[in-house]
Amino acid sequence: MNQYCVGIDVGGTSVKCGIFTYNGVLLDKWEVLTRKAEQGKYILPDVAEELKKHLAEKTIAYEDVAGIGIGVPGPVEPDGHVPVAVNLGWKDIYPAKIMRELMGGKIPCAVGNDANVAALGELWQGGGRGFSDMLMVTLGTGVGGGLILHGKIVTGAHGAGAEIGHIHVRDVEGERCACGGMGCLEQVASATGIVKEAERFLRMFRDPSSLRIYGKALTAKIVCEAAKEGDILASTSLECSMRYLGIVLAQVSMIADPEVFVIGGGVSRAGDFLLQIIKKHYEEHTPILNKKAELMLAKLGNDAGIYGCAKLMLDKE
Template sequence: MQEYCFGIDVGGTTVKMGLFRTDGELLEKWEIPSHTENEGAAILPDIAKAALGKLEERGIDKKDVAGIGIGVPGPIDANGVVPHTANLGWGYKEVTKELTELTGLPSKGGNDANVAALGEMWKGAAAGHKSGVMVTLGTGVGGGVIINGKIITGAHGAGGEIGHIHVDDEVPGACGCGNHGCLEHVASANGIVRLAKWMLEQNAVKTVLDPETMSAREIWDAVKDGDTFACEVAERFGKYLGLALSAVAGTADPEVFVIGGGMSRAGQIVIDYIQKYYVKYVFRGCRDAEFILASLGNDAGMYGAAKLVIEE
């Protein structure tokens, strides 16, 4: 029986690497830099070198390793092919094929948000559930949809791109994807600041928040302190997310929504604002979906990537 596997979470600055037992126990985790120069040519060779080095260090035979799972930022199809990933410098790249050739180990790949969702469903806050949606509220709004234990990737690897559901026709500016009115534009950590600044421009009111320097964390701190304006921002934030997630629920009917990312550190209050509007807008049959805070933090991607190569 193969006892070990690797979970790899590739980011634009660092690669998070984890050596796991196939029962989900994390034995060791470490990071290596993401060398994105020269179109990211060194990223996969660096990963392979680090993984093989870890096996040698621990005296683990390759035949005892189920494989390497890898999460990457951006779309990746069922064959492990990335069409383009800007922040890694990659153009078209056959990621899993190359990783297998470099290591001699089976490999499977997934989008980073999707594998983080899988990690939370497997060993995180949603453990015990089979169908769920993870929403990552960070610099952007990421998403992952898991149905019956399987990632929904879609025809182009773009399944679960919750951040690009259209929710707004008022706040000016384009989303990073080029469209206007995306959830990410108004409900990410950057988006809620953008939203607050725009709301202040529409109606200058008294608030503890400084429009020149405020951050998402400061907005939520002000909400907790009862700042009237900050609470109005939180209401609008909650409406956007509640509306978007009600649409997701009408399609996927999850048991649970897992809220993660940097903004989730504000705690239960974030869920309270989202759930209030979710219940208002969602189809009655999906109203009882549970909302919980993610628990694996930055390790979720490693766990989910490892799960990719572990057969049920």
């Protein structure tokens, strides 16, 4: 009987690992440092070694493990090929195949993009629980996304599914985005984007603001907190940033029309206050919808990835 599944979320600093029951209870969780030396060739062997120990500790037999799901920070092709994962040093590898061999060929393995598997995790046991059509938005240093329709990840024909951070949102942007575009959502609504937008407002207006004392030390968290406390420049600039996110969510509604949007990533710690701003602008830009999609906060934090990796395997059954 396959009663367990394993999630392995490979990150640039550490690899998060978890053992789950079939119905989504996290039994054991640990981290392994990411050894990036020699094109990251030690990463998966390190993980396999630790996994063997943890399975032995819990006296879980290999035949009771339905599978191991692996999340990778980079594009994953339909056959499991990872052409490149810059943060790991990986190039042209098949992580699922390697992991399967490392575990003695006895446990099925699968691989997915990390943003996509995090979305799957939130759908399974987090903010999207009970839904089957969802877009997860990760507001961190960048803006990431994971789209799920009918319970399945939409990877896209060229691996660009839910790359919402690089949707063009404004023509007046003065700088280029890392992707080469101009006026990408990420340039205005990511943690760095929120700071840049606040700095622009501070230059534009001479009004007093609690943000002025921070100079180069300004962060998205400070902007959110000042906005919450009623600082006018902070809340105007945050509104401007989140308006673009609301517009993009409206676009998503008029393309893929999910039931729910789940907002995660570091910036989402600003909580319901932030959610309500996004919601206002989302609703303003979807007059065509009688019934709007719901907006929820993510619930699993950094564990979303391991949950999604485990679910990836259950879905393969």
